[in-house]
Amino acid sequence: MFIVENDPIEMRKVYSTFMNEFIAKDDKIIGLEADLMSSMSMDSVHENHPNRVINCGIMEANIIGLAAGLSIAGKIPFFHTFTAFASRRCFDQLFMSIDYQKNNVKVIASDAGITAGHNGGTHMSFEDMGIVRGLAHATVLEVTDATMFRAILEQLVELKGFYWVRTMRKNAVKIYQSDEHFSIGKAKILREGKDITLIANGIMVAEAMVAADRLAAQGIDASVIDMFTLKPIDRGTIVKYAKLTGKIVTCENHNIHNGLGSAVAEVLVEEYPVPMRFIGVKDRYGQVGTLDFLKQEYQLTADDIINAVKSFF
Amino acid sequence: MSEIIAKIDELARQIRIATLKQLNHLGFGHYGGSMSVVETLAVLYGGVMKYNSHDPQWVERDYFVMSKGHAGPALYSTLALKGFFPKEDLMTLNQNGTKLPSHPDRLRTKGVDATTGSLGQGISIASGIALAHKLSNRDNRVFCVVGDGELNEGQCWEAFQFIAHHNLNNLVVFVDYNKKQLDGTLDEIIMPFNLNDKFKAFGFDAITVKGDDTKAIYNAVKTVRKHDERPLVVVLDSIKGQGVAYLENMQSNHHLRLTPEAKIELEKAITLLEGK
Numbered sequence: 001m002f003i004v005e006n007d008p009i010e011m012r013k014v015y016s017t018f019m020n021e022f023i024a025k026d027d028k029i030i031g032l033e034a035d036l037m038s039s040m041s042m043d044s045v046h047e048n049h050p051n052r053v054i055n056c057g058i059m060e061a062n063i064i065g066l067a068a069g070l071s072i073a074g075k076i077p078f079f080h081t082f083t084a085f086a087s088r089r090c091f092d093q094l095f096m097s098i099d100y101q102k103n104n105v106k107v108i109a110s111d112a113g114i115t116a117g118h119n120g121g122t123h124m125s126f127e128d129m130g131i132v133r134g135l136a137h138a139t140v141l142e143v144t145d146a147t148m149f150r151a152i153l154e155q156l157v158e159l160k161g162f163y164w165v166r167t168m169r170k171n172a173v174k175i176y177q178s179d180e181h182f183s184i185g186k187a188k189i190l191r192e193g194k195d196i197t198l199i200a201n202g203i204m205v206a207e208a209m210v211a212a213d214r215l216a217a218q219g220i221d222a223s224v225i226d227m228f229t230l231k232p233i234d235r236g237t238i239v240k241y242a243k244l245t246g247k248i249v250t251c252e253n254h255n256i257h258n259g260l261g262s263a264v265a266e267v268l269v270e271e272y273p274v275p276m277r278f279i280g281v282k283d284r285y286g287q288v289g290t291l292d293f294l295k296q297e298y299q300l301t302a303d304d305i306i307n308a309v310k311s312f313f
Numbered sequence: 314m315s316e317i318i319a320k321i322d323e324l325a326r327q328i329r330i331a332t333l334k335q336l337n338h339l340g341f342g343h344y345g346g347s348m349s350v351v352e353t354l355a356v357l358y359g360g361v362m363k364y365n366s367h368d369p370q371w372v373e374r375d376y377f378v379m380s381k382g383h384a385g386p387a388l389y390s391t392l393a394l395k396g397f398f399p400k401e402d403l404m405t406l407n408q409n410g411t412k413l414p415s416h417p418d419r420l421r422t423k424g425v426d427a428t429t430g431s432l433g434q435g436i437s438i439a440s441g442i443a444l445a446h447k448l449s450n451r452d453n454r455v456f457c458v459v460g461d462g463e464l465n466e467g468q469c470w471e472a473f474q475f476i477a478h479h480n481l482n483n484l485v486v487f488v489d490y491n492k493k494q495l496d497g498t499l500d501e502i503i504m505p506f507n508l509n510d511k512f513k514a515f516g517f518d519a520i521t522v523k524g525d526d527t528k529a530i531y532n533a534v535k536t537v538r539k540h541d542e543r544p545l546v547v548v549l550d551s552i553k554g555q556g557v558a559y560l561e562n563m564q565s566n567h568h569l570r571l572t573p574e575a576k577i578e579l580e581k582a583i584t585l586l587e588g589k
Contacts, residue, residue, distance in 0.1 A: 059471035059472075061437070065438045065440070066438075066441035067441060068427070068434075070442070071444065073441070290458045
């Protein structure tokens with residue numbers, strides 16, 4: 001039985017704690033901020049390491065170029081801003097300054113989808129994962145909880161290239177134990193069931209787990225997969241579970257176009273077509289609201305997943 | 314001093330010839346904007362920058378970023394003449410599978426420090442390189458050429474704010490003020506007003522020199538800035554198509570596809586330059 005319980009540590013605290021420790025350990029790491037330092041709890045890191053956390057001001061396009069230059073000269077830049085500004089605002093810079101020339105830059109994109117809450121529709125991005133996965137060299141991740149976020153950040157210090165990490169800022173629902181291992185590009189199987197497979201990422205992993213419990217009570221045995229790496233996507237796992245369960249529902253806090261659902265469908269159409277349903281934002285823009293309200297409004301709840309599953313039976 | 318300038322002038326002549334030959338061989342390309350930065354490249358690679366053509370990644374080198382990427386052919390001529398790759402390679406410009414694409418690509422061409430071409434981005438990359446050296450207390454300098462048309466891009470001004478605020482005086486910015494962009498003159502499209510005043514207001518030291526005055530360019534940038542000096546912008550009062558009368562007099566010379574007449578004129582220009 002999955003118990004919905006928030007991690008005590010906020011995702012932004014995971015980031016700032018990691019940066020504080022690793023900046024002290026590795027003189028190549030530089031934190032870049034676009035006047036959202038306090039939003040990401042990076043102000044204390046800046047106080048501890050004033051030369052290593054640079055609040056560049058509100059100039060995302062320039063920051064992407066700066067990060068590229070830092071990489072060319074041997075540094076490891078981590079750049080944080082909100083998903084909207086880190087993607088649609090500076091896409092050509094992500095392309096030319098980073099991805100095209102294979103620079104070593106990590107972009108931490110916070111306030112994923114509806115978790116932008118009271119910043120509302122202007123700040124809410126349902127398209128960023130689709131934008132970034134169009135870049136040929138990019139690795140695109142959405143972290144699920146605090147344990148995974150920390151583990152992934154540690155790996156990124158050693159991994160070279162353009163990594164995009166989408167996250168929420170506040171407390172995520174706890175999914176993993178502290179000793180869990182994460183391998184980028186390899187999905188996490190959270191629950192094995194034979195009737196249907198739920199493939200989720202980000203905040204939708206917890207919704208999928210709740211849905212799976214309720215479905216079990218109704219006699220439907222669901223697998224739940226955390227597809228935290230959107231690109232390169234774990235083709236083997238998708239095909240394996242398509243064969244095992246014959247039906248798939250994808251669940252994402254993003255437009256259903258060009259995000260997780262599309263990526264899974266691309267694999268299945270080519271390798272093992274099975275019927276699918278897509279839980280996600282259906283060509284709408286965001287609005288202000290609490291997380292619970294927005295989940296209802298955009299049909300991103302466990303109930304919505306259950307309804308999609310039941311349409312198969 | 315005059316000896317160094319004579320050497321630089323000779324390099325400029327060779328860069329101009331090699332660039333014209335390169336573009337003529339292809340039959341089309343960015344003539345205007347390549348010609349207007351020839352003297353600046355000659356000063357940098359002939360008398361100012363530290364580099365090792367046998368070890369392009371030498372950590373103590375100075376870095377060069379051609380933010381106005383369409384001047385790639387002039388940069389390639391310079392790099393070839395300085396031994397980064399064989400001069401014959403220049404004839405592969407823009408051919409299928411080439412190492413010398415229209416706009417500089419750091420992963421394809423030895424000696425190219427940053428991939429550029431989408432305008433406004435090279436200057437940000439140059440600032441990142443300069444920042445990295447400052448943070449590491451290293452003496453490497455960074456030189457960046459931006460086009461005057463490129464200044465239409467808002468990102469340039471983001472970068473200038475950053476450079477001035479962080480006093481990245483290990484970076485020298487050249488503005489190739491040749492007064493034309495692709496579709497016409499700057500005055501018709503986006504008037505730059507007084508560039509010197511603008512840069513001073515942005516927190517730079519700014520000077521204007523003739524774009525072909527190698528001595529003035531050399532004097533402006535040879536000396537390393539003192540710790541407390543502001544970053545430097547050198548506005549190159551240049552001519553699009555500089556150094557080739559036929560191109561200088563042409564109304565639209567950003568990109569040229571050679572007519573038989575143009576080919577004859579440019580071959581004549583090469584002969585004239587070779588005779589000097």
